[in-house]
Amino acid sequence: MTEWQLFWVGDGGTPTPDSPGLLGRWSDLEVREQSLGLREGMPILVSPDGRVDPRLSAVLRHRDFMRKAEGTRETYAPSFRVFLTFLWRRGRNWDQATSADLEDWEDWRQRGEGNPSLIVGSTWKKELAALQLLYGIAKKLRFIAETPVVMRPVSLSNGMVVESPELAPGDVRNSCVKWLTPRAFRLWRDVGLAGLLPDGMERPEWPGRNDGRDVAFADFVYSSGLRRREAGTALTVELPELGARSYYSGWVGKAVAKRAGRFYYVSHAALQSVEVYQVSTRQAAIRRAQRAGSYERIPGLRVVEEVGRSRRVRWSEPDGRLREGHLNELTAAQRTRMFVRGEDGLEPAIVWLTETGMPMAYRSWTKTFERASDRCAAAGVKVFATPKMLRHSMALRVLVSLHHALDGRLGLSPSQRRLYEDAYGTVWTVVKDLLGHRSEETTRDIYLNPQELHQTGEKLQVARSGQGPTRTLPSCNLAA
Known part of the structure; x- marks a missing residue:
């Protein structure tokens, strides 16, 4: 070797x-x-x-x-x-x-x-x-x-x-943001994940085994802007309770966030999609695993006994000992071993499961998205997506919406707004907090120019001084 x-x-x-x-x-x-x-x-x-x-x-x-x-x-x-x-x-x-x-x-x-x-x-x-x-x-x-x-x-x-x-590269772009408009996202989701034809009709040969799960995850990330690991390791007890509001707030645990725990917001429609998955596709997968006795064979399985209001969690170890910790401190690996007692036996505490009912590794979503994009290409649909693109899409939607709201309230035209950009510091702060960035400067570096492109519909020209001619960043499914 x-x-x-x-x-x-x-x-x-x-x-x-x-x-x-x-x-x-x-x-x-x-x-x-x-x-x-x-x-x-x-x-x-x-x-x-x-x-x-x-x-x-x-x-x-x-x-x-x-x-x-x-x-x-x-x-x-x-x-x-x-x-x-x-x-x-x-x-x-x-x-x-x-x-x-x-x-x-x-x-x-x-x-x-x-x-x-x-x-x-x-x-x-x-x-x-x-x-x-x-x-x-x-x-x-x-x-x-x-x-x-x-x-x-x-x-x-x-x-x-x-x-x-000394060996630091000199050809690194600060950002190359790819995103999806709502129309492009729905097309990619429906054709790539839900198995529909481009005209919206059902595909006869579509097996439809995991489409409920995959569509729910995509809706959740596109709405919340969570990272792949943050969304992919969410526990059922951490999801907001579905009610009658337009948006719901949730919390990302520190151990699975990139920098620190933080609030996120998800729409009613996206959360409802996750709820439908939980009572349908997810429950069917759990029943299969319970009948096969799969959960009892998992090494290091932990059974949740109680979750307090302060997000303190108590669980029992395989040897019967009780342990206590905080949801914020549970790592991705620990979350896959957390289980709860359901009506018919043990159930995984993590939201997203494989077809066999086992906790799904969050890295697997990258391959799921790649296969969905391949299906779109095979169907003649020129749109693709990655988990990070859905996160970028949420950020740009929020930026554009907040800027338009402020323009309307103050009666400013887009050109006038650029002159008063300092008045919009709160807009960037909001998006920074939603994305979990360390600084507002990071958010501006990544999203400033794409946000202007999204507003005007014009091609974004980026002049790189001393590095050749003007370059055009890819439109990244913007017009789809």
Whole structure:
């Protein structure tokens, strides 16, 4: 074997004495992990010769890495694995990397002849940030003398001087936002997920097994703007209660959000779509799993006993012990092992289930959306979508609606409004909070120009000084 392997603490649950094979001997695995300082959600890298370097594990459990958002850790860890594999094939261990190694790796990743999977500058920027963090921690812990990520001073427009990696890409766009108008979204959803023909008629050969679930998830994300992980790990007890309002507020737990827990808002129609899924497709999947006895075989299953008003949750462990925690602190992996007692037995607490009734991994939604877009293409419908596009769509709808509302109230024309842009700081603050961005500047950088395009219907021209001719950002299904 010539590749490093990546594993995650807690990824397979906690073995029990009844677990098959060797796992039954590791029923105290959780205790062993805790004694070593390993926490759930921490990556474990195993070298090609089957060894785990305790120094590398110390780097990966360091607070500078573990306090990163779960999604960031999930992105960085695979980058570690592929770079360490590259080093190993050069006869080097992870702590022997040099700046020359990193230069060769950057060249192979972006321009290597024969590389079947060349990456763009934005992807390399993320990989470089991951390696900068890895080796920065290793240097702080004195495991290495120097980091292979060479830094250089860069002067900003405001006169400040900051450190930036020498290998930082120079061709990264600040944003390339893709979105869907309501009409384009409905067309993509109906043809790609619901199995309808472009003219709205039912497709005779459509199996229709998971369309209720998939349509409900798409409606939920398009309305709320939640990230794939945030929406995909929602628990039934966290959903707003359906009533007679136009919009409902919900809460995203800190452990599954990118930065911090926050409120979100979802429309009555979208929440009703989720409710219909729960009492139909979801219940049918649960019944199948209950008849097969699937839930009782899940390692580390936790049964929710009580959820308090303050979002404190009490659950029972497989050994009967009672534990208590907060919904905000439940990770994505923990949520897949949370169950509640229904009328006919145990039921998953997580909203979205597979056809077999098991908790659905939130990453699976990317493939579901890809298949839906392929169906649209096969039907001659030129529209596609990703979970992130639905999130962007919500943000742009809110921006446009709020700006139009303020224009009408103040009697301003679009040209006059641009002169008084500072008066609309509250608009950007609202969208920032809904999206869970760290700063208003991030929201403006991503959505300012697309929002203007959405309002005027004109092509957005972005002049990049010193980088060639004026470029046009893609219309991204806007006119569909």
